[in-house]
Amino acid sequence: MIEVRNISKSFGKVRAVHNLSFKVDTGEVFGLLGPNGAGKTTALRILGTLLRADSGEATVAGHSVSREPERVRRIIGVVNGGMGLYDRLTGREVLHYFGRLYGMKRAAVNARIGELDNLLTLGDALTRRVGDFSTGMKQKIVIARAVLHDPPVIFFDEATSGLDVMARRAVLDVVREYPNRGRAVIYSTHVMSEADELCDRAAVLYRGHLIAEEGIDVLKDRTGADSLEQAFFRLVEESEPVTKGEAA
Amino acid sequence: MRSPIIVHLARKEILSTLRDRRAIFSNLIIPLVMLPAIMTGLPLAVGGLFEREQETVTELGIVGLANLPEELRAIISAQNVTLVEVADPEMVVREGDYPAALAVPGDFVTHLASGRPATIRVYSKQGNLASELNASKIMAAVQVYRQQLVATTLTEAGLDLTVLEPILVDTVDASSSAELASGQLAWLIPFFIALWTLIGGQMAAIDATAGEKERGTLEALLVAPVRRSEIVVGKFLATLTFGLTAATMAIAGYVLGGVLIRSLFLPRLGEQAGEIVDVLGGSLSIDLGTVLLLLVSALLLTSLIAALLIGVTLFARSFKEAQSYVAPLSFLLIIPAIGLQFKDLLDLGSGVYAVPVFNALVLMDDIVKGAVTFGSVLVTWLSLAAATTALLLFAYGNFRREGVIFRT
Numbered sequence: 149m150i151e152v153r154n155i156s157k158s159f160g161k162v163r164a165v166h167n168l169s170f171k172v173d174t175g176e177v178f179g180l181l182g183p184n185g186a187g188k189t190t191a192l193r194i195l196g197t198l199l200r201a202d203s204g205e206a207t208v209a210g211h212s213v214s215r216e217p218e219r220v221r222r223i224i225g226v227v228n229g230g231m232g233l234y235d236r237l238t239g240r241e242v243l244h245y246f247g248r249l250y251g252m253k254r255a256a257v258n259a260r261i262g263e264l265d266n267l268l269t270l271g272d273a274l275t276r277r278v279g280d281f282s283t284g285m286k287q288k289i290v291i292a293r294a295v296l297h298d299p300p301v302i303f304f305d306e307a308t309s310g311l312d313v314m315a316r317r318a319v320l321d322v323v324r325e326y327p328n329r330g331r332a333v334i335y336s337t338h339v340m341s342e343a344d345e346l347c348d349r350a351a352v353l354y355r356g357h358l359i360a361e362e363g364i365d366v367l368k369d370r371t372g373a374d375s376l377e378q379a380f381f382r383l384v385e386e387s388e389p390v391t392k393g394e395a396a
Numbered sequence: 397m398r399s400p401i402i403v404h405l406a407r408k409e410i411l412s413t414l415r416d417r418r419a420i421f422s423n424l425i426i427p428l429v430m431l432p433a434i435m436t437g438l439p440l441a442v443g444g445l446f447e448r449e450q451e452t453v454t455e456l457g458i459v460g461l462a463n464l465p466e467e468l469r470a471i472i473s474a475q476n477v478t479l480v481e482v483a484d485p486e487m488v489v490r491e492g493d494y495p496a497a498l499a500v501p502g503d504f505v506t507h508l509a510s511g512r513p514a515t516i517r518v519y520s521k522q523g524n525l526a527s528e529l530n531a532s533k534i535m536a537a538v539q540v541y542r543q544q545l546v547a548t549t550l551t552e553a554g555l556d557l558t559v560l561e562p563i564l565v566d567t568v569d570a571s572s573s574a575e576l577a578s579g580q581l582a583w584l585i586p587f588f589i590a591l592w593t594l595i596g597g598q599m600a601a602i603d604a605t606a607g608e609k610e611r612g613t614l615e616a617l618l619v620a621p622v623r624r625s626e627i628v629v630g631k632f633l634a635t636l637t638f639g640l641t642a643a644t645m646a647i648a649g650y651v652l653g654g655v656l657i658r659s660l661f662l663p664r665l666g667e668q669a670g671e672i673v674d675v676l677g678g679s680l681s682i683d684l685g686t687v688l689l690l691l692v693s694a695l696l697l698t699s700l701i702a703a704l705l706i707g708v709t710l711f712a713r714s715f716k717e718a719q720s721y722v723a724p725l726s727f728l729l730i731i732p733a734i735g736l737q738f739k740d741l742l743d744l745g746s747g748v749y750a751v752p753v754f755n756a757l758v759l760m761d762d763i764v765k766g767a768v769t770f771g772s773v774l775v776t777w778l779s780l781a782a783a784t785t786a787l788l789l790f791a792y793g794n795f796r797r798e799g800v801i802f803r804t
Contacts, residue, residue: 232612
């Protein structure tokens with residue numbers, strides 16, 4: 149479903165992503181793991197057609213992100229922790245606005261909003277203005293907006309950042325449920341417990357480098373770690389001589 | 397580009413901005429109220445102040461009241477002035493006890509009788525309107541008395557008064573009726589229209605660009621299957637709508653101000669206040685054709701400013717930062733507007749109609765004064781349209797630049 153081949157991206161002298169490659173299959177939750185500044189967001193922005201890779205190529209459902217950006221945008225949904233909403237619109241107005249941008253008819257948007265209300269318990273968030281929402285309620289509408297057009301691919305980038313325990317659980321439930329519908333998910337996070345709970349496989353990024361790409365259990369076994377977090381630190385330690393030399 | 401998507405994008409921006417009460421206030425109410433308030437309030441206030449000052453009986457200081465001829469004293473009293481004896485005329489004016497004072501020397505009458513020049517000293521504060529106005533009452537009275545003395549002397553010598561004015565000058569104002577009616581401050585009209593396009597458009601523009609960044613909504617919009625060109629045009633149309641609304645309200649306010657002055661206030665004003673109204677452009681009268689020319693010119697100027705606002709504010713990371721970028725843009729209008737006051741002294745030539753922004757101000761000034769030509773309209777409109785297109789391309793380029801979109 150998603151294929152990334154040797155993509156690199158620099159911002160001035162800072163090399164954000166270096167020669168990154170990985171694949172994600174349908175029905176899979178793929179973790180993109182690493183600390184802040186590892187290159188996770190840059191990689192997802194390239195996949196989301198917001199940034200152009202300096203080199204390499206990536207495809208989503210067979211469409212090139214660099215040559216067919218509009219086609220790619222039609223089949224992806226993006227949720228990130230920093231995403232906001234239009235404070236002066238109601239939740240329903242936000243969803244109708246984006247639904248139309250995705251080419252959906254008014255009736256289709258209304259039907260989909262009904263489904264998402266059941267899934268995410270949107271409640272009165274649909275009729276109230278976003279400016280009055282709690283952070284958790286905003287994030288529910290952000291998720292609803294991202295999956296409104298029922299995309300086959302969805303990216304979550306630090307999606308639980310700043311959320312309370314209830315809102316965080318709601319996000320994780322959506323992520324867990326999504327691949328059951330024959331979709332592909334990339335879940336980017338620096339919270340290893342979340343990745344341990346949700347992901348089938350993961351790519352570990354550190355200083356823009358891919359330092360591992362395997363199943364979660366394999367990663368733990370290979371490093372002899374009890375937890376994914378412990379495995380992550382061991383992988384970072386092993387990669388230090390390589391990544392330090394090439395880090396900006 | 398898909399026009400339904402562009403309209404959809406623009407509608408969202410308009411709805412979102414309309415729900416901000418500040419936008420309603422700055423786009424609709426202020427421009428509609430401000431021009432009539434200035435056009436009617438300022439002339440009325442200034443005219444009323446002068447009239448009140450003229451009519452009020454004022455006490456002025458004097459040294460040597462006994463030396464003042466009875467005839468001159470009567471003329472001064474007729475100016476609504478009461479003279480009060482003081483010890484030091486300069487001191488009482490300086491201290492603000494009296495707005496003006498005069499000193500009449502002991503030999504005043506003797507000098508007059510002997511045909512030698514006699515001196516009256518008038519004390520006032522230069523730059524103080526009340527003081528100068530009262531001093532002018534004294535000088536007007538002295539002038540009247542002087543003319544009486546001259547007339548008496550000439551008559552006694554068997555001469556006619558016309559001997560003093562062997563040459564008469566008759567001036568004829570060749571201005572058109574529109575120029576006559578537009579007054580000396582008519583340049584304020586295009587200035588207000590231009591200024592309100594900037595003020596009216598800036599909230600929508602900032603909300604649609606830097607506001608999207610600050611809220612974190614821009615990324616969501618950019619990952620939707622919408623072309624950058626559609627986003628630019630949608631945001632441009634929303635900004636244009638608000639800028640044009642504010643400009644239209646300013647024109648409506650201007651028309652309303654003219655109606656108010658002519659039908660309600662002008663007939664009730666005194667002659668002097670009526671003259672002040674004329675100087676300020678209070679007798680302006682514009683027909684439908686003039687309004688249409690003003691509207692099209694304002695539309696094109698608003699388009700240019702809307703495109704500029706979208707292109708510039710996208711650089712900002714926040715609403716506040718964007719406001720700091722927009723503030724200097726007002727100089728783009730203020731400086732040409734200042735130049736517009738001196739238009740008649742500058743040898744501008746027809747090339748001025750090719751200079752964007754300034755051309756719109758000059759053209760609108762021409763329209764208000766009824767001095768517009770087909771050539772100047774054509775060149776100005778084409779120039780504004782070309783500049784708007786260039787600025788839209790600039791904005792489009794910015795929407796494609798990663799460094800601008802993800803500037804944090």
